[in-house]
Amino acid sequence: MSFSLDSLCEPLTILARDAGDEIESISRQALETRQKSDDSPVTAADLAAHRCLVEGLPGIGKAEWPVLSEESASVPWAIRSGWETYWLVDPLDGTKEFLRGSDQYTVNIALIHRHRAVVGVIGKPRTGEIWYGQSGLGSWYQRGPQTPWQRLQVADRRPPRLVVSRFHRGEKTRQLIAAIPDVEVEELGSSLKCCRIAEGLADLYPRFGPTCEWDTAAAQAIVEGAGGALVRGDDWKPLEYNRGESLLNPPFVACASLDGAWRAGWDALDSA
Structure with missing residues (x-):
């Protein structure tokens, strides 16, 4: 199964920024926080970004690809075991950072195919930055909506x-x-x-x-x-x-x- 940067990058980038806008629109309001069963916090911002992603992803790629989100993770294994390709998302990764007023939280979108993450998008809502990658094909960074994409490459640093x-x-x-x-x-x-x-x-x-x-x-x-x-x-x-x-x-x-x-x-x- 192959994926085109042209066909997935633009709509996924737009969607990640849309979800980030949902988070930012709520960050200026009074927030109620509740604890999930694993004692991690969830806010209205998590849920607003979740709704944006689960409504937007069926229009990208193939409509039959299901979506598994942190905020809807109770899909039984009997159903998930039949998934070959699906979207896996964290609508607001870093809720504790969000709550403390930091900008170090992200919107995470991945496409999973045959148990491997083949496409990934990470958006930083406060700054509009986007990281986009396709395993084995390349990764890129965009500072903002009107800026050019920059190719990413790891480096072995000394000292580490x-x-x-x-x-x-x-x-x-x-x-x-x-x-x-x-x-x-x-x-x-x-x-x-x-x-x-x-x-x-x-x-x-x-x-x-x-x-x-x-x-x-x-x-x-x-x-x-x-x-x-x-x-x-x-x-x-x-x-x-x-x-x-x-x-x-x-x-x-x-x-x-x-x-x-x-x-x-x-x-x-x-x-x-």
């Missing part, structure tokens, strides 16, 4: 730069930072950590704690399109999607290169 979450830096991440000589550390929210790797501005994003499939799919297509990798932390194989009833990811690593300068620190930590 590691990107981490502001809210999810666990003990194993701290140990890894200590194990990599001269490492630089940058805190970023949402999928912007993977965008930094695709841009050639960071080497490694390790995640040992729980994430869900909509957290990584769009980012994986963009990182892979830029020449990097997003792999499981145990066997170094690419993350796959819709393989079973659970929608949780295993621990993973997003990186510019699996043989980067950070790897010796990782191997030392892993053998300790």
